[in-house]
Amino acid sequence: METLLEVKELRTCYYTGSRVIPAADDVSFTLGRGEVLGVVGESGCGKSTVARSLVGLIDRTYTRIESGQVLFGGKDLVKATPKELCAIRGSRVSMIFQDPFVSLSPVYTVGDQIFEVMKAHDPGLRRKEAQETILELMRKVGIPSPELRVRDYPYQLSGGMQQRVMIAIALACKPDILIADEPTTALDVTVQAQVLDLLRQLKDEYQMSILLISHNLGVIASICDRVMIMYGGVVVEEGTSIQVFRQPAHPYTRGLLAAIPSITEEKEELYSIPGTVPVFQFPVTRCRFADRCERAGERCFREEPPLTRRPDGRRLRCFLAAEEGRKDC
Amino acid sequence: MTQFIFKRVLKGILCVWFIWTLIFFLVRLTGDPTDWMLPDGATEEELQNLRVSLHLDEPLARQYSDSLGDLLRGDAGTSYYYKRDVAGLYAERLGTTLRLAIPAFSLAIVLGILIGTLAAIHHDTMGDRVAMTGAIIGYTMPSFCLGILMIFVFSLKLRWFLSSGSETLGQLVMPMITLAVSPMATIARLTRSSLLDVMNREYIDGARMKGVPEWIVMIRHALRTSLIPVVTGIGMQLGTILGGAVVVENVFTWPGMGMLLVTSAKQRDFPTVQYGILLVAISVTFVNILIDISYGWLDPRIRESFK
Amino acid sequence: MEVLLETKDIKKYFPLRKKLFQKEPPGVVKAVDGISLRLYKGEALGLIGESGCGKSTFSRVVMQLIPPTQGEIWFRGERMTKKNLMEFRQRVQMVFQDPYSSLDPRMRVREIIEEPLRVHTKMNAGEKLAVVRPILERIGLPEEALEKYPHEFSGGQRQRIGIARALATQPELLICDEPVSALDVSIQSSILNLFKGMQKELGLSYLFISHDMSVVKHVSDRIAVMYLGRVVELAETKELFANTLHPYSQALMNAIPAPDPAAPRKAAALAGEPPSPIDPPPGCVFHGRCPHAAERCSREVPSLREITPGHFAACHLHAGKGGEDL
Numbered sequence: 011m012e013t014l015l016e017v018k019e020l021r022t023c024y025y026t027g028s029r030v031i032p033a034a035d036d037v038s039f040t041l042g043r044g045e046v047l048g049v050v051g052e053s054g055c056g057k058s059t060v061a062r063s064l065v066g067l068i069d070r071t072y073t074r075i076e077s078g079q080v081l082f083g084g085k086d087l088v089k090a091t092p093k094e095l096c097a098i099r100g101s102r103v104s105m106i107f108q109d110p111f112v113s114l115s116p117v118y119t120v121g122d123q124i125f126e127v128m129k130a131h132d133p134g135l136r137r138k139e140a141q142e143t144i145l146e147l148m149r150k151v152g153i154p155s156p157e158l159r160v161r162d163y164p165y166q167l168s169g170g171m172q173q174r175v176m177i178a179i180a181l182a183c184k185p186d187i188l189i190a191d192e193p194t195t196a197l198d199v200t201v202q203a204q205v206l207d208l209l210r211q212l213k214d215e216y217q218m219s220i221l222l223i224s225h226n227l228g229v230i231a232s233i234c235d236r237v238m239i240m241y242g243g244v245v246v247e248e249g250t251s252i253q254v255f256r257q258p259a260h261p262y263t264r265g266l267l268a269a270i271p272s273i274t275e276e277k278e279e280l281y282s283i284p285g286t287v288p289v290f291q292f293p294v295t296r297c298r299f300a301d302r303c304e305r306a307g308e309r310c311f312r313e314e315p316p317l318t319r320r321p322d323g324r325r326l327r328c329f330l331a332a333e334e335g336r337k338d339c
Numbered sequence: 340m341t342q343f344i345f346k347r348v349l350k351g352i353l354c355v356w357f358i359w360t361l362i363f364f365l366v367r368l369t370g371d372p373t374d375w376m377l378p379d380g381a382t383e384e385e386l387q388n389l390r391v392s393l394h395l396d397e398p399l400a401r402q403y404s405d406s407l408g409d410l411l412r413g414d415a416g417t418s419y420y421y422k423r424d425v426a427g428l429y430a431e432r433l434g435t436t437l438r439l440a441i442p443a444f445s446l447a448i449v450l451g452i453l454i455g456t457l458a459a460i461h462h463d464t465m466g467d468r469v470a471m472t473g474a475i476i477g478y479t480m481p482s483f484c485l486g487i488l489m490i491f492v493f494s495l496k497l498r499w500f501l502s503s504g505s506e507t508l509g510q511l512v513m514p515m516i517t518l519a520v521s522p523m524a525t526i527a528r529l530t531r532s533s534l535l536d537v538m539n540r541e542y543i544d545g546a547r548m549k550g551v552p553e554w555i556v557m558i559r560h561a562l563r564t565s566l567i568p569v570v571t572g573i574g575m576q577l578g579t580i581l582g583g584a585v586v587v588e589n590v591f592t593w594p595g596m597g598m599l600l601v602t603s604a605k606q607r608d609f610p611t612v613q614y615g616i617l618l619v620a621i622s623v624t625f626v627n628i629l630i631d632i633s634y635g636w637l638d639p640r641i642r643e644s645f646k
Numbered sequence: 647m648e649v650l651l652e653t654k655d656i657k658k659y660f661p662l663r664k665k666l667f668q669k670e671p672p673g674v675v676k677a678v679d680g681i682s683l684r685l686y687k688g689e690a691l692g693l694i695g696e697s698g699c700g701k702s703t704f705s706r707v708v709m710q711l712i713p714p715t716q717g718e719i720w721f722r723g724e725r726m727t728k729k730n731l732m733e734f735r736q737r738v739q740m741v742f743q744d745p746y747s748s749l750d751p752r753m754r755v756r757e758i759i760e761e762p763l764r765v766h767t768k769m770n771a772g773e774k775l776a777v778v779r780p781i782l783e784r785i786g787l788p789e790e791a792l793e794k795y796p797h798e799f800s801g802g803q804r805q806r807i808g809i810a811r812a813l814a815t816q817p818e819l820l821i822c823d824e825p826v827s828a829l830d831v832s833i834q835s836s837i838l839n840l841f842k843g844m845q846k847e848l849g850l851s852y853l854f855i856s857h858d859m860s861v862v863k864h865v866s867d868r869i870a871v872m873y874l875g876r877v878v879e880l881a882e883t884k885e886l887f888a889n890t891l892h893p894y895s896q897a898l899m900n901a902i903p904a905p906d907p908a909a910p911r912k913a914a915a916l917a918g919e920p921p922s923p924i925d926p927p928p929g930c931v932f933h934g935r936c937p938h939a940a941e942r943c944s945r946e947v948p949s950l951r952e953i954t955p956g957h958f959a960a961c962h963l964h965a966g967k968g969g970e971d972l
Contacts (some may be wrong), residue, residue, distance in 0.1 A: 281835060
């Protein structure tokens with residue numbers, strides 16, 4: 011598979027008062043053409059920070075990309091100028107957000123908002139000429155009677171329809187990569203299923219790659235080829251969906267899977283990971299999960315395990331599980 | 340929309356009527372105007388004749404209904420002091436006041452929004468802190484203090500501007516700034532906080548993700564939606580400007596409506612005071628109706644509720 | 647089995663705002679449109695539905711925070727009125743969704759938990775502490791927590807504080823409105839375990855409201871499925887999953903993605919979205935989206951009927967079968 015995007019040792023820190031919090035730390039991954047990579051983790055694990063760092067969508071007053079590279083189209087986006095980033099955003103890399111109602115402007119019509127992205131990358135384009143393309147896009151993302159809806163304001167549409175408008179905006183310039191940050195979290199389950207179906211279908215049609223960020227393991231499992239689990243700002247496990255969901259190796263991944271109630275099987279008592287997510291300060295010199303890990307040894311509190319690749323191709327950040335892996339293979 | 344405007348105008352008329360009524364009775368609490376109108380040593384009979392000629396001997400309710408009736412017929416009454424129609428009296432001074440109030444109001448709006456926007460974009464930097472400290476000083480400082488301070492520095496010490504009069508542009512500078520500072524500070528603070536709130540909304544990131552340059556994102560997306568509370572604030576500041584004009588005109592001896600109003604109040608010139616307050620009430624109400632209508636232009640959701 | 651709480655044909659309509667010179671409001675939002683449910687002592691009754699189905703409005707009506715447009719609420723065989731409201735509030739407590747906004751940030755944890763006792767009893771400080779201490783232990787918070795403020799706790803711990811407050815008056819029934827949907831997965835499971843444990847140990851009953859089928863399934867003995875202000879299906883949890891009767895319940899279950907990449911993908915997702923509760927369609931509220939809708943469905947409202955013992959459904963597909971209306 012052709013590698014479209016390569017992220018190398020990305021570190022993004024928040025600055026609050028005197029503290030430096032590594033929101034994303036030593037994050038490396040690749041995204042191939044047509045691939046769907048899922049990023050899973052609980053709130054504060056850094057998954058959104060990673061996604062936003064890729065396209066420079068961070069509040070620079072409090073946040074800084076400290077080091078690392080984001081290689082895309084022969085360029086390092088971390089070093090890109092604002093002008094270069096503008097040229098890429100919306101045309102080659104698009105993004106959809108968690109709550110479509112707040113991610114669409116409340117004061118412009120749906121049609122105008124779709125037009126805005128087209129105009130940004132084709133300054134000579136006229137609104138009238140674009141009308142047909144806009145309607146076609148709306149039809150493609152499954153908005154019924156687009157001729158009427160094109161003049162609607164976002165508040166006149168349901169949540170599902172709003173998210174379809176967001177997707178239409180994201181696809182208007184046929185991007186290579188779609189970053190979807192919790193795209194279905196604000197939607198009802200039946201609508202969520204519709205939007206996931208739509209993403210699957212559009213991915214094949216446009217041959218684009220998707221970086222899907224979610225806390226919902228079901229959503230991730232139903233659409234992703236590969237999965238990356240994040241905890242406390244670092245990647246703790248990464249592998250194919252089958253590997254991660256069928257044979258989770260990292261204690262955190264295991265705990266997470268055991269903690270969700272299932273609708274297919276009976277669980278009397280759910281597993282719960284003890285403790286709460288701590289906030290780390292830079293630099294971190296121990297395994298970030300050690301406090302909550304039932305198997306943590308003395309070494310886990312002394313040094314941070316590196317992210318190592320196992321013979322079966324999956325990557326893992328754990329001293330104990332890494333040894334097990336060696337025995338297995 | 341028409342129904343909405345109709346409703347607002349109706350409410351506005353009620354509001355103006357209420358204020359006029361309130362003023363009508365309040366001025367009559369201040370005492371008897373005839374005390375001032377005749378030379379010392381006037382006889383009780385002369386005073387009584389004057390009261391009768393001004394209808395001040397009649398019961399309050401009768402006075403009220405007569406005045407209201409006259410007003411509705413377009414007769415605002417005759418000034419006790421100037422012995423002239425008060426409407427004409429104010430019309431003469433309207434231009435002078437507008438020459439001060441309009442530049443001051445425009446200055447407050449333009450600079451206020453500009454400072455607020457810059458402070459929001461560069462939030463939590465040195466420039467932001469300086470601007471916002473300045474804004475707090477600006478809107479806590481009473482305008483008469485500021486006016487006197489300016490006269491002291493720029494007229495007496497530096498001798499740049501004349502401290503009174505309304506003939507030249509140079510004479511306009513100090514009263515205009517004095518009048519504009521407080522509303523400007525309020526508008527700047529409002530713009531900053533409202534814009535900061537909007538800048539944290541996701542649709543700003545949504546617009547950035549379209550590849551739209553940052554300054555267009557700020558103007559087209561952030562500023563437009565953040566203007567609603569600012570516009571409300573501007574409406575309220577009009578009252579401050581008109582109220583401030585009364586003070587500032589007196590400090591800088593600017594012969595406008597404000598000065599007339601203050602002198603008339605001192606003289607218990609009831610018809611002049613009533614009419615002056617009426618004018619202020621009408622203009623504030625009118626501007627607020629315009630502002631309510633502008634919400635519809637700023638936000639389609641509000642437009643919907645007009646229907 | 648003893649009936650603890652019963653609602654009889656509860657309706658809650660919100661009139662839309664009148665315009666100038668209009669006599670009648672332009673319409674009503676039928677948020678809850680005739681719900682009759684029985685909740686037995688010791689059971690956990692789950693209430694599931696998508697946003698806008700009226701589940702939260704229903705819970706607020708049951709809690710008597712807002713008056714119903716029509717219908718009665720009976721608790722332990724007594725009809726609830728303004729007179730016995732205080733007693734009701736003591737025996738029935740509520741756990742809210744948002745652990746951040748449902749706790750007063752200026753009160754210490756001790757004051758928060760003791761507040762219901764202050765309202766309902768005349769206990770002195772020592773007596774109150776004697777009540778609070780075992781509760782604290784039960785929900786897994788250290789005693790030091792009492793003198794702290796809510797902001798010093800994480801989301802999961804705050805939800806525990808909210809539960810402790812609900813337990814202070816030793817209620818028989820807890821109404822839980824989306825109690826875990828603001829929490830992370832790893833925290834959610836510990837709160838769900840807590841609910842299940844308390845049901846067993848304290849004999850608590852629950853009305854458990856959630857949009858998440860797997861959560862409702864995990865804690866509930868029986869489940870009521872809501873759609874557009876009505877209950878469309880009601881059955882014991884196992885029965886509901888084994889023999890789903892209503893097409894909407896079926897669609898709801900199929901729409902949940904399983905955390906297993908190899909899981910067979912279910913039939914096409916339900917098309918469309920729920921209609922507006924302002925002008926609900928005539929007949930069965932679901933007929934516009936129902937794959938099995940027939941002519942009759944757009945005409946006649948199906949009543950909630952007992953199709954097999956203990957399993958109720960409001961659907962013309964099952965009209966021929968079973969017995970009486972609920």
